[in-house]
Amino acid sequence: MARTTSHDHPLTEAQPLYWRVAAELLGELRDGTVPPGTRLPGERRLAEHYGVSRETVRQALEVLRRDGLLATDRRGSHAALPGPPAQSPASLTFPVGAGPARPCTGDRATVAWEAPPPEHAAALGLAPGRPTLVHRYTSATADGTARRTALTSFSAVALAEVEELARYRDRADGTASAQLRRAYDWMRRAGLTLHHRDTISRLADTPSVRVVRRVRDQYARPLEITDLLVDARQDALVYEFTLPAAG
Structure with a gap:
């Protein structure tokens, strides 16, 4: 009853x-x-x-x-009403498309506290020249092909809401290794529903593909923007869309 x-x-x-x-x-x-x-x-x-x-x-x-x-x-x-808990999607790896299909040896990720590119600043609502947490990721397969590079800028909202990200500010010197593979999990645990919008385009006269991911929360506040370049001759692109907030 x-x-x-x-x-x-x-x-x-x-x-x-x-x-x-x-x-x-x-x-x-x-x-x-x-x-x-x-x-x-x-x-x-x-x-x-x-x-x-x-x-x-x-x-x-x-x-x-x-x-x-x-x-x-x-x-x-x-x-606290009865109901099914929010399910964890199978893949929450950050940044978008970070893992190539084949094993890579040149996997490198760092964070810096610096002004993001103008396009990122505009997407995140940041004033020109205002610093934020910027994440850089590179990888390549053993033979040097299938190279991937990603540049991510986080918004002030993301840093205010997600304490795991905020902790990186004091050590974001641009040199120390900083794997943020669980960044989307951290956002969801902070109560944020993640809405992803991916724009995929092929670069002219190259085998590379550009993926621009914009992530916002349930209040339409920007959380991050990622610019990913992929050598797409052999690898497939796998990406997620909406991720519910975790309880």
């Missing part, structure tokens, strides 16, 4: 505003707008969404929390 909570009854004008907000939020949790186990937006964003004060949102969250419909930890409040 389905559980009936105190906010399952029809709303009336006499009920407190926070009660009405709790009922609306519960509806969004149940219809899948906020998948089970994912992190809710912050109080400020919820207040803007419902057109109420942060105190009203705080009271509404407490109503749902008392009924066991929300769980709160250090990362914020999470939907």
Whole structure:
């Protein structure tokens, strides 16, 4: 039998505003707008969404929390309704297309705190010349073919939301090895739903392919942009699209 909570009854004008907000939020949790186990937006964003004060949102969250419909930890409040957990996609390797089909010997990755290329700065909403975390990746097969190079720039949002990325700032000298293969996992664990948009084009008069990946979160905030060049004579390109936030 389905559980009936105190906010399952029809709303009336006499009920407190926070009660009405709790009922609306519960509806969004149940219809899948906020998948089970994912992190809710912050109080400020919820207040803007419902057109109420942060105190009203705080009271509404407490109503749902008392009924066991929300769980709160250090990362914020999470939907606790019954439902299938967010599944981990089979491939979360960062950056896009990082692994060639054949074993490589020249696999190298570093990070630097520097101004990104102008195209990256514009895509991430960064002012010209403003530094950010920039990741460089290169690889090549043993015979020197199938070379891949990738340049990734992270946004201020990504560095603010994902503590694992933020930790690299103090050691981003451009020389030390920095494998960020789990970057997408870190983003998802921080409650971010990843929307990927890949643009693939062949470079004229070469066997190379250029892949530009732009990743944003569920609020359409840019997280990163990656520019990947691949010698595509023999390797296939494999890429993902939307990755749900992890609970």
